[in-house]
Amino acid sequence: MESTPLLHTPVQKDSTNDLQCFDDHAAGWQSQSSSLLGKQDPSKSVMEDKMGSNLSVLVRYLLSILLGIFLGTLFSFPQGNAHSEHHQDHGVVRGRGGDWIGNSENLETTNGEDEFLSGNGAISKYTQFQALNFQLYTGGAPVFLNNDDGAIIANPECSNAVEGVLEGESQCYMGHENATQDVLDRLDVLQTAVERAYEAASRNEDTLKIFVAPEFFFRGLQGAYVVPQNSSHSNAIFGKTSSGTCEGVVCLVLQGLQDLVADARFQDWLFLFGTTIVSEELPTEDEYDCLFYNFGMLYKGYDPATQTHHGKRFIIPKRYVSTSDFLLPHRSRSEGNATTMELYETAQHGNANIPTSALKDDGSPAVLLAPSLSQKKYNRNLWYAYKDELTSHPMDYTMIEYGWLQLDSITFTVEICLDHDLRSALTSFLVDSVVPEATLIPSCNSNGNNNKDPKSESVKHENQVEYVEIPRHQAQISLVSSAGMTVNEASLALAHQGSIILQDGLNDDPMYNSYQYTCDFRHEWQFEGGSEVIQRNAVMTPTEVVFQYNVHERFHKLAVFLDDGDSKDDATTPYWKSQLRGVFTATQYEPMIVAFEPLAIAPVFVEPKTEIGST
Numbered sequence: 001m002e003s004t005p006l007l008h009t010p011v012q013k014d015s016t017n018d019l020q021c022f023d024d025h026a027a028g029w030q031s032q033s034s035s036l037l038g039k040q041d042p043s044k045s046v047m048e049d050k051m052g053s054n055l056s057v058l059v060r061y062l063l064s065i066l067l068g069i070f071l072g073t074l075f076s077f078p079q080g081n082a083h084s085e086h087h088q089d090h091g092v093v094r095g096r097g098g099d100w101i102g103n104s105e106n107l108e109t110t111n112g113e114d115e116f117l118s119g120n121g122a123i124s125k126y127t128q129f130q131a132l133n134f135q136l137y138t139g140g141a142p143v144f145l146n147n148d149d150g151a152i153i154a155n156p157e158c159s160n161a162v163e164g165v166l167e168g169e170s171q172c173y174m175g176h177e178n179a180t181q182d183v184l185d186r187l188d189v190l191q192t193a194v195e196r197a198y199e200a201a202s203r204n205e206d207t208l209k210i211f212v213a214p215e216f217f218f219r220g221l222q223g224a225y226v227v228p229q230n231s232s233h234s235n236a237i238f239g240k241t242s243s244g245t246c247e248g249v250v251c252l253v254l255q256g257l258q259d260l261v262a263d264a265r266f267q268d269w270l271f272l273f274g275t276t277i278v279s280e281e282l283p284t285e286d287e288y289d290c291l292f293y294n295f296g297m298l299y300k301g302y303d304p305a306t307q308t309h310h311g312k313r314f315i316i317p318k319r320y321v322s323t324s325d326f327l328l329p330h331r332s333r334s335e336g337n338a339t340t341m342e343l344y345e346t347a348q349h350g351n352a353n354i355p356t357s358a359l360k361d362d363g364s365p366a367v368l369l370a371p372s373l374s375q376k377k378y379n380r381n382l383w384y385a386y387k388d389e390l391t392s393h394p395m396d397y398t399m400i401e402y403g404w405l406q407l408d409s410i411t412f413t414v415e416i417c418l419d420h421d422l423r424s425a426l427t428s429f430l431v432d433s434v435v436p437e438a439t440l441i442p443s444c445n446s447n448g449n450n451n452k453d454p455k456s457e458s459v460k461h462e463n464q465v466e467y468v469e470i471p472r473h474q475a476q477i478s479l480v481s482s483a484g485m486t487v488n489e490a491s492l493a494l495a496h497q498g499s500i501i502l503q504d505g506l507n508d509d510p511m512y513n514s515y516q517y518t519c520d521f522r523h524e525w526q527f528e529g530g531s532e533v534i535q536r537n538a539v540m541t542p543t544e545v546v547f548q549y550n551v552h553e554r555f556h557k558l559a560v561f562l563d564d565g566d567s568k569d570d571a572t573t574p575y576w577k578s579q580l581r582g583v584f585t586a587t588q589y590e591p592m593i594v595a596f597e598p599l600a601i602a603p604v605f606v607e608p609k610t611e612i613g614s615t
Helices: 055-074 179-200 249-261 381-391 424-434 457-462 575-579
Strands: 084-089 092-095 098-101 128-135 144-146 152-154 163-166 169-172 207-213 225-227 269-281 290-300 313-317 404-407 410-416 440-444 466-469 475-482 494-504 512-517 523-528 531-541 544-551 555-559 592-596 604-606
Touching: 128 179, 128 494, 128 531, 179 207, 179 249, 179 555, 179 592, 207 475, 207 494, 225 249, 249 269, 249 290, 269 381, 269 475, 290 381, 290 410, 313 381, 313 410, 404 424, 410 424, 512 544, 523 544
Parallel strands: 128 207, 207 269, 225 269, 404 440, 410 475, 475 494
Antiparallel strands: 084 092, 092 098, 098 604, 128 592, 144 152, 163 169, 269 290, 290 313, 404 410, 440 466, 494 531, 512 523, 531 544, 555 592
16 A cells, blocks of 8 residues: 655755745746757746836836947947857857857857867867756655555654654654665665666767766665774775775775776766765764764766776765754754764664664664754865875775866866855855965866777876866856755856756756745745756846856656566555665655756866866
C-alpha cells in the first residue's frame, strides 16, 4: 500500500535565517526569451505598474528617454555591445585591447567553427555544453506517513535510524550501519544514473557534457561519515592499506568516483558528483569535540589509454553551514550553552533500536545533528592539514578555494548550496578587483595531446595545473549542487551569455522565473525549480543598463531505473523504490535524468595571458 509523507511542505530557499519574504500580490514580468530557450511560465501575469497613475512621474520618465536619445545621437554612442567595434573576422570581434572570441551575437547561430578562448588566451575545443542533471531526493526521510486511508503510520525506513527535526518535520537520515556498504550502494546508484545520462547525451566532441548531482549524495546513516582523527597520517580519511584497499571511508568515495570517470566514453564530460559530509573526531576529553566538512567532488572524464588523471580531480570545500544541512535534535535549542555547542549535538531518541554505528562506546548516541548557533562555517582544518597529500601523487586533487576554476579554457564557478546564496564566488571576484595582490585560481587544459603514452613528458606538461588571475569577463558556466536552494540573481558572476546549472536535492518542481517585489522594497528576479539552467544576457544602451534572463526549457526526462521484467519485487511497489537500496528515501519523487539540449558556451573577451606559476 502506497504511503505519502505526513508533513510535506514546499522547499524553502536555503539561507542563514531561512526566511523568504515576497509580496504575495506581486506577479512576474513575462520574459522576452528567445525561441531556443522557450516561453516562460504562462501563469505569471505582468506586474501592474503602481506608478502609472502618477502623471508627473510618467512625464519625467518620457523626458528622460528623449534626453537619452538626444545625447546618444549627439555623442554617437554605439548601440548593442559596448565592448567592441563590431569588426568581425572569422568569429573574432576586435575591441578594447583584446578580442571577443566566438559568436558574439546570440546563442542560436554558433556554427561550430568559432574559437573560444579563456582569459589566459588558450583555445578551447568546446563550443557548446549540455547539462545532464541527476534529479534525486537526498534529504531525510519523514518519520511519519499518511497511508491511502489517511491514517498516520510510522515510516519503516526510520525504524532503525537517527531521528531529528527539519523545518518542523520529524525526519531520519538514510543509510546503512556498515559505512563501506553504504558508500558502495550510493556509488551503484550513481553509476546507474551516469549510464542513463550517457544514453541521452550528445555525441559531438565539441559539446562538453556536464553531469550535476545534488548535495548530500554521500553522508551515511549518521548524517556524516564519522572518522577517527589520526595525527600521524591521513590514512584514516584518505589513505589505502599496503594491499591497495581503501582504509578510510572518504578514500572509498573518491576511489569509486575516480574509477567511474576513467572511461574513454567520458573524455568530453565534466562531473559534479554532489557532496560528501565527514565528521572527524578529535582526541580530547570533550565527547562532542569534532570537526565537520562538506565538500563537492568535481572530475573531468578521460581515456586512461591515452590520458592521465592529472588536472582532472577537484575538491570544493563548502564554506557556510546551513540550518538545513543537519537535523535538529528533539529538544529545545534554548537548552544548554549555545555558544559552546559543536556543529553536531547528540539527539534524544525514543527508539531503543539504534544501530551500533550510531552509538558511542558508552552507549550514548553519536554526534549527529544540528549546526551550532555560533558556528556558521564548516571547519577547514582537514584541507590545511592534508592539502599537500591531497595535491600530490597518487591523489592529485586540486583545491577550488575561491569558487573559481579554468578548465579546458572555459571559466567556471563552482558553489555548494548556501555558498551560492551568500555570493561566495561573486564576492571573491569583487574583492579580487580591489585588493593589491591578484587572487589565483587553478587553470588546466585537461585534454592533453592524446599521446599514446600517457606517462610521456608532453602529456604530463599538457595536464599540469597553473594558477592564474580571475578573468575580468567572469564565468562562462556556473555550477551549483544544492539541497534546498534555487538560483539567486544577486549571486551570479556570469559573463554575457553565460549560463548557470543548478541541481537541487529536495525539489523536482518544474522551472520558471518571475519578477517579484521583495520585502526590502525592490524588484528582483526569482527562479524556481529542482533542475535549472539559466542564461544571463547583458544589455547596455544610453537608456537601459540591465541583465536579462532566459530559462532553458528544452529538455526531456529519463527514468534512472528501468525494470527489465525480471524483478521479483512486489508488483504494487514501483521498481525504482527498491533500487534506491535503502540509502535514499523512497517516499519522495522518482529519480530522473533531466537532459537539456546543448547551448553555446558564452564567448569571452580575451586578455593578455598572465602566467603566475604551476604545480
